[in-house]
Amino acid sequence: MIRVGSSFVRSNGQCNYLVRLFATQFPLGKFRTRDMTEVLEQYRHEYGEIYKMPGMFEKPDMALVFDPKDFEAIYRTEGVWPVRPGLDTVTHYRKKVRPDIFFSGGLGIEQGKEWAEFRTAVNPVMMQPKIVKLYVPQIDKFMDDFMVRMKKIRDPSTYELPENFEDELNRWSLEAICIIALDTRLGIMGNLDKNSKEHEFIAAVKSFFYLLTVLDLKPSMWKVFPTADFKEMMRVLDVITNFSYHHVDEAKKRLESKTNMQSEKEQSVLEKLIKINPKVATVMATDMVVAGVDTTSSAVTSVVYNLAKNPDKQELLRNELRKILPEKDSPLTPQNMSNLPYLRACIKEAMRILPVVNGNFRETGKDLVLRGYRIPKGTQVLLQSAFTQVDDKLYTNAKKFIPERWLKNQESELSKETKSVSPFTFLPFGFGPRMCIGRRFAELEIEVFVSKLVRNFYIEWDRPDLKFKTAAINIPDGKLQFKIKDVEN
Structure with a gap:
């Protein structure tokens, strides 16, 4: 050597x-x-x-x-x-271009003591299961509204969702994370004006992840001179920052004007963050909104697609869901969501085969x-775990969707094999102190979406295999024209 x-x-x-x-x-x-x-x-x-x-x-x-x-x-x-x-581009933007907003770069870009102090401040709010459970009724109700929307936009004869369903899904994920991060509903379901701030924001988030790949992962001369892509990234980050800051500011005003303050136990994520430090609340809520759109919609797509391609597994999940949701409109609660092993196995298996990210830095x-x-x-x-997750030397039928391999109470050969594989093979939310701080909220959104969808619809996929492409995260490379047919009961 x-x-x-x-x-x-x-x-x-x-x-x-x-x-x-x-x-x-x-x-x-x-x-x-x-x-x-x-x-x-x-x-x-x-x-x-x-x-x-x-x-x-x-x-x-x-x-x-x-x-x-x-x-x-x-x-x-x-x-x-x-x-x-x-x-690096985000660091440049927050430190050099917009220090007026970002007193801290946030968890994504800070390092060392500054990162540790920020993480220590927000951990008690972001990582506690009891706080996440407060949002189950709201996300459940929102998912009910979204299913009404899905019925309205599907083709009445073929039951196929429209070509632009990915846009609808992105709006769902933006609205869902705003419920959590900003204490508000944006009201963006339905036809969205292309000149609206919400449409501009969603487009900016998509461009952001693409430009991250171009500028920070691939060779780029932006540190030598400002390339066209770099200038576009600065514009995109302005759109994202202005949108998020506006809604955080509105939420803060709304909360400050409340006459009946809720008990600390019932306070929202944003209320708790504001109580810690209003500036911390602004940065953390902004990061939650930015990180919670394409990532969540891609994760949901991965799970729904794998279930559509494996109707036998879909039916097993539906039978599990019938036990806690006896009627199609039965609500999800923190209590009845506590025992859904097959649901979580399906989500984990989909994330193994079609992950949101390829690895970690x-x-x-x-x-x-x-x-x-x-x-x-x-x-x-760069730890390239996406390749090890589908390695036949580690998993039998590694590219096949078999949720049963993750069921802990089973003694099948697949289950035994999975238990013997190094846990470092598959870490969808990272590892250690810098693991994804929004993990519990992302899991809640995905679990509610998949549960209500499978309980209400038979999901089918009759088109060529769906591919994913990498744009910092993995996003669908094709139209999401699932077929959804009503479940009788």
């Missing part, structure tokens, strides 16, 4: 390796039309279970790892203040040796 400074490369063909890897990234390179996931998989095939992506245009070198044992080594040594890089917390390579402390690493 040849070591150059703090980098690591193979001794055979070092120069050719770097040149070829560099060249394929540009618009005229061989991967110019390939999805990012396909590119990384091809590199894996060519260079192995660990390889270096050379830094360029003021970006550092990055190691990509594909082995769960390496994931564990990195997570176990990240320290009490893990560093998660990868959002970290900086190594200490010097490591991975697969014979020396990885110095502070090296940026």
